[in-house]
Amino acid sequence: xxxxxxxxxxxxxxxxxxxxxxxxxxxxxxxxxxxxxxxxxxxxxxxxxxxxxxxxxxxxxxxxxxxxxxxxxxxxxxxxxxxxxxxxxxxxxxxxxxxxxxxxxxxxxxxxxxxx
Amino acid sequence: xxxxxxxxxxxxxxxxxxxxxxxxxxxxxxxxxxxxxxxxxxxxxxxxxxxxxxxxxxxxxxxxxxxxxxxxxxxxxxxxxxxxxxxxxxxxxxxxxxxxxxxxxxxxxxxxxxxxxxxxxxxxxxxxxxxxxxxxxxxxxxxxxxxxxxxxxxxxxxxxxxxxxxxxxxxxxxxxxxxxxxxxxxxxxxxxxxxxxxxxxxxxxxxxxxxxxxxxxxxxxxxxxxxxxxxxxxxxxxxxxxxxxxxxxxxxxxxxxxxxxxxxxxxxxxxxxxxxxxxxxxxxxxxxxxxxxxxxxxxxxxxxxxxxxxxxxxxxxxxxxxxxxxxxxxxxxxxxxxxxxxxxxxxxxxxxxxxxxxxxxx
Numbered sequence: 001x002x003x004x005x006x007x008x009x010x011x012x013x014x015x016x017x018x019x020x021x022x023x024x025x026x027x028x029x030x031x032x033x034x035x036x037x038x039x040x041x042x043x044x045x046x047x048x049x050x051x052x053x054x055x056x057x058x059x060x061x062x063x064x065x066x067x068x069x070x071x072x073x074x075x076x077x078x079x080x081x082x083x084x085x086x087x088x089x090x091x092x093x094x095x096x097x098x099x100x101x102x103x104x105x106x107x108x109x110x111x112x113x114x115x116x
Numbered sequence: 117x118x119x120x121x122x123x124x125x126x127x128x129x130x131x132x133x134x135x136x137x138x139x140x141x142x143x144x145x146x147x148x149x150x151x152x153x154x155x156x157x158x159x160x161x162x163x164x165x166x167x168x169x170x171x172x173x174x175x176x177x178x179x180x181x182x183x184x185x186x187x188x189x190x191x192x193x194x195x196x197x198x199x200x201x202x203x204x205x206x207x208x209x210x211x212x213x214x215x216x217x218x219x220x221x222x223x224x225x226x227x228x229x230x231x232x233x234x235x236x237x238x239x240x241x242x243x244x245x246x247x248x249x250x251x252x253x254x255x256x257x258x259x260x261x262x263x264x265x266x267x268x269x270x271x272x273x274x275x276x277x278x279x280x281x282x283x284x285x286x287x288x289x290x291x292x293x294x295x296x297x298x299x300x301x302x303x304x305x306x307x308x309x310x311x312x313x314x315x316x317x318x319x320x321x322x323x324x325x326x327x328x329x330x331x332x333x334x335x336x337x338x339x340x341x342x343x344x345x346x347x348x349x350x351x352x353x354x355x356x357x358x359x360x361x362x363x364x365x366x367x368x369x370x371x372x373x374x375x376x377x378x379x380x381x382x383x384x385x386x387x388x389x390x391x392x393x394x395x396x397x398x399x400x401x402x403x404x405x406x407x408x409x410x411x412x413x414x415x416x417x418x419x420x421x422x423x424x425x426x427x428x429x430x431x432x433x434x435x436x437x438x439x440x441x442x443x444x445x446x447x448x449x450x451x452x453x454x455x456x457x458x459x460x461x462x463x464x465x466x467x468x469x470x471x472x473x474x475x476x477x478x
Contacts, residue, residue, distance in 0.1 A: 064298060072332050075361055075368070078265040079389075081469075082439040087161035088471045091192045094162075094200045094237060099259070101303035103240040103293045108158075115160035 066113020169264030173463035203232035253278030254355035264467035276420030285309030335361035381411030405432035
């Protein structure tokens, strides 16, 4: 009932400052710390950056294949399609890269897997 | 210089700026495409695509019947391999009997531009989107809402948290991958939206961010979202969520907890597609779905949220005729102090996808 759901939210009401409870703030802070620590520049995977320049993958990423990327990511949101016509594969993968926040490396692997 | 002239001058200048940005993006796209051509070894085509979902849902909610046909076409228009123009418009009909339980059906078709954005896929770490975009808050609004994706057709109670006022924002969004390793990847989105009252482009002034970590081996994704609503009286909203494809093939779990000034709640959904069970193949296309949710209002609720404590349970049975066509059905029951109610849904959904004109087909 999407329509009814959105019709309701146009009703404006008085709102005020929300104070998140301490437990929520602490858990969110800890999770963010974990995320940030994994994203320190020195620890950023070289292959991810290298793939942006079109270089070959490093030894760390060799076990990954387009099939692995397909299995790991498509099912996160929806039932994967049984097939994809090659002529639209590039466009669809661009769309999915934006939606699913895939890396350039994953995009290239997917393209090679779906339209070899 | 009168006021009208000033407005025209400003519009003229803004249009020129827009053209400059567009030309810059297109030139970068062409440059990127030329670079990629040297290293790509695939045969993927980049022709414009029309995709999306359509369906029809027959709803009986508390004894009141409603008919809901809908179609959500998605236009994908690539410029090279680094710039993509994409949009989705929702056409949903909503028809009820004129006297709720008797009389002829009457209603109308609602049209909503859900997103119309241009994406610059700069690199792994940055995808820049400008225009109208879906608000990346929690798991549901941006990822699970399309009719052909969602396992249960009714939205969770808390789906309005973080998606005011239209589910979309007008402005800029930056997203991408912060870090990627064989075992995990860390992803983020951040956005700012300006207030807009333009027909079909309504949006609120807000800013927010989302971050998640995807553990590839465990098929587990955990994330947090935060948003600050920047008009009227400013409020914060937050969400935590997880999506897990369990080791049992076909069994998926999704959960989300949402918090805002108007209340807090959570939903937990499990879906099991019998794809690998030793049963006749025709039965392996069956999917069982269950979802439970609770909502607790604060400050009287509102903004699309109930004003009283509400619990709801849903059980669904879907059958995939093909990977893109399925029959959907569900039963739900809402529990609240205002009275309990049964909700029945039955219908079908179909995902379509085809090129707008011929391209490489090998």
